[in-house]
Amino acid sequence: MLEKTTTQRVIPIESPSFVREEHLREAGNPVFLFPRRCPLAMEIGCGTGDFIVQLARRRPDLNFLAVDIYNQGCLKTCRKVDRQQLDNIRVLRMEARYLMTRYLGPASLEALYLNCPDPWPKKRHHPRRLVNAGFLEMVRYFLAAGGEFFFCTDFSDYAQQVAALFPFPGLDNCLPAPCVSRLEGYPFSKYMRNFSESGQPLYFMRYRKASRFPGSELAPPPFSASNSPLLGGGAA
Numbered sequence: 001m002l003e004k005t006t007t008q009r010v011i012p013i014e015s016p017s018f019v020r021e022e023h024l025r026e027a028g029n030p031v032f033l034f035p036r037r038c039p040l041a042m043e044i045g046c047g048t049g050d051f052i053v054q055l056a057r058r059r060p061d062l063n064f065l066a067v068d069i070y071n072q073g074c075l076k077t078c079r080k081v082d083r084q085q086l087d088n089i090r091v092l093r094m095e096a097r098y099l100m101t102r103y104l105g106p107a108s109l110e111a112l113y114l115n116c117p118d119p120w121p122k123k124r125h126h127p128r129r130l131v132n133a134g135f136l137e138m139v140r141y142f143l144a145a146g147g148e149f150f151f152c153t154d155f156s157d158y159a160q161q162v163a164a165l166f167p168f169p170g171l172d173n174c175l176p177a178p179c180v181s182r183l184e185g186y187p188f189s190k191y192m193r194n195f196s197e198s199g200q201p202l203y204f205m206r207y208r209k210a211s212r213f214p215g216s217e218l219a220p221p222p223f224s225a226s227n228s229p230l231l232g233g234g235a236a
């Protein structure tokens with residue numbers, strides 16, 4: 001049966017890799033969703049799963065949360081995960097900041113990946129962009145010491161906007177420049193592949209959470225639906 005929403009037809013996902021919120025609530029913590037106890041990593045906006053599936057195959061020593069609000073994307077990601085029999089990916093259809101603040105503990109992520117987030121190209125929509133100072137506070141809070149935040153965009157002005165947020169206390173640049181056009185060994189997502197094949201440049205950033213950062217135990221500002229454009233708030 002199809003559940004109909006105002007924006008999309010929601011196809012039920014029957015996959016052992018897919019985790020509904022009730023299940024996550026019962027588990028209490030995402031670490032219990034996996035057959036093996038390994039450090040946890042997360043991709044925000046996994047889309048159709050191309051990136052996370054490649055990475056999870058290379059890194060059986062990590063467990064991955066693939067998070068997207070898009071039902072069809074989650075469905076396609078689950079199909080890839082199941083086809084490749086990867087037991088170190090769990091797919092969740094949730095708003096990423098909601099998931100993090102509701103279900104993750106501080107310093108619980110070894111890595112956080114954000115590839116080609118929605119660019120919101122119109123200037124008046126820039127406040128809808130996911131990455132801002134409040135988001136970086138969340139990144140800093142949820143990354144373990146030494147954990148890494150990877151960001152890639154095809155929009156030069158989004159790259160500039162993010163680069164302008166640094167230096168950001170507690171997050172150290174791992175690269176020789178604020179952003180680079182290639183990251184050796186970094187898998188391509190579907191969008192990255194499409195942009196790259198059409199000759200458009202990509203901008204990569206990589207930051208590491210400092211091992212000692214005073215105040216990193218302080219929780220970031222609470223995330224609420226009222227300040228999320230995706231969930232009804234934000235700029236018009």
Ligand SMILES: C[S@@+](CC[C@H](N)C(=O)[O-])C[C@H]1O[C@@H](n2cnc3c(N)ncnc32)[C@H](O)[C@@H]1O
Nearest residue numbers: 045046047068069070095096115116189190191
């Ligand atoms: C432009 S697509 C990129 C998909 C994929 N990362 C790639 O590079 O191929 C952005 C994706 O992020 C998802 N997304 C946007 N904001 C999100 C949020 N706050 N939480 C979870 N997913 C989000 C969208 O549904 C969409 O699938």
